[in-house]
Amino acid sequence: MVEGDTPWHADAAADDAVQQALDTILSRRLGDLRRATGLPVVFGGVTRDSTIGQKLTISKLIGTLGDSLRELDVHAGRGLGGAAMVRKRPCRVNDYASTSGITHDYDQFVVGQEKLTSILAYPIMVGGAVRGMVYGAVREDRPIGDVAVRRTGAVATQVAREAGALIEPPAAGRDGAGREGALDELAALARSATDPSLREQLDRIHRALAGPRTPPQAPAGTLLAPREAEALRLVAVGASNAEIAADMGLALDTVKTYLRSAMRKLGVHNRTKAVLAATAAGLL
Numbered sequence: 001m002v003e004g005d006t007p008w009h010a011d012a013a014a015d016d017a018v019q020q021a022l023d024t025i026l027s028r029r030l031g032d033l034r035r036a037t038g039l040p041v042v043f044g045g046v047t048r049d050s051t052i053g054q055k056l057t058i059s060k061l062i063g064t065l066g067d068s069l070r071e072l073d074v075h076a077g078r079g080l081g082g083a084a085m086v087r088k089r090p091c092r093v094n095d096y097a098s099t100s101g102i103t104h105d106y107d108q109f110v111v112g113q114e115k116l117t118s119i120l121a122y123p124i125m126v127g128g129a130v131r132g133m134v135y136g137a138v139r140e141d142r143p144i145g146d147v148a149v150r151r152t153g154a155v156a157t158q159v160a161r162e163a164g165a166l167i168e169p170p171a172a173g174r175d176g177a178g179r180e181g182a183l184d185e186l187a188a189l190a191r192s193a194t195d196p197s198l199r200e201q202l203d204r205i206h207r208a209l210a211g212p213r214t215p216p217q218a219p220a221g222t223l224l225a226p227r228e229a230e231a232l233r234l235v236a237v238g239a240s241n242a243e244i245a246a247d248m249g250l251a252l253d254t255v256k257t258y259l260r261s262a263m264r265k266l267g268v269h270n271r272t273k274a275v276l277a278a279t280a281a282g283l284l
Contacts, residue, residue, distance in 0.1 A: 015048075021163035022046045022124065022132045024198075026060050029162075029237075030134070033155045034062055036237045037148040039136035041116065043069055044124075046132045047085065056081055056133050068113040072106065074133075079106045084121040085130045090153065092120040094143040118144045122152045124160050132159065150247045151237065158238025185272060216277040218266045224283050228262040231255055233284055236275045 026044050034042045041063040047056045056074040061067070074081040083102050084091040093099040096119050097111045110116050116137040124132035134156055136148060165185075224232070227248070234244045241259070245252045259271060266277040278284045 018126060018131055018163065019046045019048065021166040022126075022159065023059065024166065025159045025162045026132065026134070029155055029159050030060050030062050032158075032237045033134055033136065033152060036151040036155060036233065037136050039120075039138060039144065039148055041114070041137040041139070042135060043137075044132060044134040047130055050075075053077075054085060054130070056085065058135075065114055068109045072109060074106065078103050079110075080119055081121045081133050081135065084123050084133060088123060088125065088130055090120060090122040090149060092118070092144050092149065094118045115139050117141060120144045120149060120152060122149070122156050124156045126160055126163065134159070147247060150243065151234070151239075154234060154239035154243050154247070155237050157243075161238060216266070216268050216273045216280070218277045218281040218283070222265050222281060222283065224262055224265060224278065225258070228258045228265075229278070229283060231258045232262055232271075232275055232278050235259070235271045236279070236284065 023046055026046070030042055030044060033044075034040070043058055043061045043064065045056050045058040045060060047054055049055075050073075052075065054076040058069050058072045058074065061070055074085075076082050076085045080091055080093060080096070080102050091102075093102065094117070096116060097104075097107065110119070114137075117139055119135060119137040122134050122136075123130040124134065126132075134152060136144065136152055138144065230248060231244050234247055239247065241252060241255050244250075245255045248255065250258075259274070262278070263269060263271070263274045266274050266281075268274050268277050275284070
């Protein structure tokens with residue numbers, strides 16, 4: 001099971017729900033991917049079965065020169081994304097046009113029209129199957145580094161988790177602490193929504209479940225150390241403490257120390273509220 005794999009009991013009737021959920025979450029998280037990785041071009045889409053096998057339809061684009069990639073169908077085994085679909089793991093190339101390890105079915109769009117050089121394709125795994133893909137790319141002559149790969153993995157994981165949360169019913173008998181955490185996640189999801197109507201709908205659901213609550217406010221004059229802010233940015237895209245440690249090249253206990261320090265400065269008691277408070281204060 002690769003990073004980003006979310007347990008799922010899939011059947012034919014659930015396919016549309018999975019695709020719609022992933023499509024919704026991708027619309028919100030693609031901007032996070034660009035900010036977290038620093039890659040100027042990001043795009044993605046969901047997979048579907050076709051008469052000739054699995055295919056990915058690219059539908060979300062940020063930073064492209066035009067719309068040549070929009071609605072492009074990438075078939076399993078073809079191109080970089082197709083290779084990632086078959087291998088069920090991320091694939092990257094540092095000179096797409098000359099790479100011999102992939103087919104070049106899509107060069108007219110990727111190279112000819114978009115002028116992309118280094119590209120990363122990262123599968124979104126749901127129930128052991130590739131159900132979507134996110135890409136990051138650059139146009140200049142530079143490779144995509146390991147940090148960008150790990151951060152893309154964190155976003156892919158978050159997309160899979162949030163898509164699952166949209167579909168799976170909440171567990172019965174949730175205790176008070178669990179309920180508060182779920183409401184915090186819902187509030188964070190609402191704040192991250194880029195579509196105004198969706199954001200309003202999520203806010204309305206949140207208010208109905210918990211009533212209006214004042215968002216956490218950092219004390220006046222709060223400042224975060226660079227490492228504290230970096231850790232919170234990774235929390236914001238769904239990274240676990242272990243993933244943050246790997247990304248920042250730190251011990252897990254050190255990451256926990258940074259996060260505890262940030263929460264103390266911000267006057268909150270969990271990671272979600274720390275991200276909300278830091279974002280509201282303009283610290284992220």
